[in-house]
Each structure stands twice: as C-alpha cells, then as structure tokens.
Amino acid sequence: xxxxxxxxxxxxxxxxxVVGAYNRLVALDQSANQSFADIDVQLxxxxxxxxxxxxxxxxxxxxxxxxxxxxxxxxxxxxxxTTVNDKVQAENMLTGAxxxxxxxxxxxxxxxANANFQQLQMDLSDxxxxxxAARRFFNNAVSEFxxxxxxxxxxxxxxxFGFGSDKPFFDVGESERAGLNAAPxxxxx
Numbered sequence: 001x002x003x004x005x006x007x008x009x010x011x012x013x014x015x016x017x018v019v020g021a022y023n024r025l026v027a028l029d030q031s032a033n034q035s036f037a038d039i040d041v042q043l044x045x046x047x048x049x050x051x052x053x054x055x056x057x058x059x060x061x062x063x064x065x066x067x068x069x070x071x072x073x074x075x076x077x078x079x080x081x082t083t084v085n086d087k088v089q090a091e092n093m094l095t096g097a098x099x100x101x102x103x104x105x106x107x108x109x110x111x112x113a114n115a116n117f118q119q120l121q122m123d124l125s126d127x128x129x130x131x132x133a134a135r136r137f138f139n140n141a142v143s144e145f146x147x148x149x150x151x152x153x154x155x156x157x158x159x160x161f162g163f164g165s166d167k168p169f170f171d172v173g174e175s176e177r178a179g180l181n182a183a184p185x186x187x188x189x
Contacts, residue, residue: 021154025163028145032167035138036084039170042131043078043091046124050075050098053120057101060111064104071097084168098124135170142167 054068061068074097078090102121105111112118146166149158158164 017153018157021157022161024148025145025154025158025161028141028148029163029167032138032141032145035134035141036170038134039087039131039138042127042134043087046094046127046131047075047079049120049124049127050094053098053101053117053124056114056117056120057105057111060108060114060117061104067097067100067104071101073097084170088168088170139169139171142169 050071054071057064058068071094074090074094078087078094081087081090105117148154149163149166
C-alpha cells in the first residue's frame with residue numbers, strides 16, 4: 001500500500017511539473033504572438049502612409065521614378081510577407097527605400113516645405129518610434145520563450161508539445177548589422 005502511495009505521489013509530482021512546463025510555454029508563446037501582432041499593427045500603419053508619401057513626392061520630383069518605384073515595390077513586398085523572417089527582410093528593404101526617398105527629398109526645397117510632406121514625415125517618425133518599442137517588446141518575449149524552452153526540465157517536454165525550435169528575433173538583418181558596427185559620422189563646425 002505504501003508503495004502505491006509513493007508511486008502515486010511521484011506520478012502526481014511529474015504530472016505537476018509537465019503541466020506547469022506546458023502552461024508556461026503556452027503563456028510565453030501567446031505573449032510572443034501578441035507582441036508580433038502589435039508589430040503588425042504598426043507595420044500596417046506605416047504601409048498605409050506610404051502611398052500618400054509617394055504621391056506627395058511624385059508631385060515635386062517626377063524624375064525620381066526609380067526611387068519611387070523602389071519604395072512602392074518594397075511596400076508591396078512588405079505587405080505580402082507572411083513569416084517573421086520574410087517580414088524582417090521586407091521591412092528592412094522598405095526602411096532602406098524610405099531612407100533613399102527622404103534623401104531625395106533633400107534636393108527639393110519646395111517638397112521639404114510642403115505641409116502635407118512634413119505631416120507625413122512626422123507621422124512616419126511617430127510610427128517608427130512605436131515600431132521600435134513594439135520590436136523591443138517582441139524580442140523580449142521571444143527571448144523569454146526561447147530561454148524557458150531550453151531550460152531544464154522544460155527542454156525534456158518542449159518538443160513533444162510542439163515547441164521544439166526557437167522563435168526568431170525581429171532584428172535589423174545582416175546588411176544593417178554591418179552598418180551598426182561602423183564608426184558614427186564625425187560632425188565638425
């Protein structure tokens with residue numbers, strides 16, 4: 001009888017550990033998914049601003065067709081991306097294309113003075129700040145998920161519950177990372 005009680009207690013403890021590990025993984029997975037959805041909202045808002053921005057620039061700089069087409073294509077690629085890796089790559093391309101668009105706008109003083117263009121720049125800047133915050137929250141959620149998934153005893157059960165691999169981070173990508181390691185520009189007056 002005592003043997004059965006001991007076996008029952010051991011089984012109950014093991015069951016408690018497995019259920020606890022599973023529930024923890026589900027909660028962290030849900031947190032990461034929710035934070036990625038927050039990024040999607042910001043990305044959608046940014047993508048919605050781009051046609052107005054392109055039309056505004058087009059009105060002042062019609063012969064910058066290549067830059068405008070690059071922004072439009074990058075926006076279409078970003079809107080069509082479905083996986084985290086595809087979205088990261090497409091959004092990095094879009095960020096680069098927008099950077100070139102704003103660099104082009106520097107050559108057109110009338111465009112820079114346009115109130116609609118200035119408002120679109122401010123809206124885009126605001127969205128970029130919110131997007132950066134959403135990315136930080138997502139990467140924190142992914143980091144916590146990946147750490148718990150690899151910890152003992154969760155690592156023993158994660159694969160059985162469908163959590164067998166790490167979630168990818170939303171990072172700047174290899175091409176942008178090389179630029180981060182470069183020395184900042186020197187300002188001289």
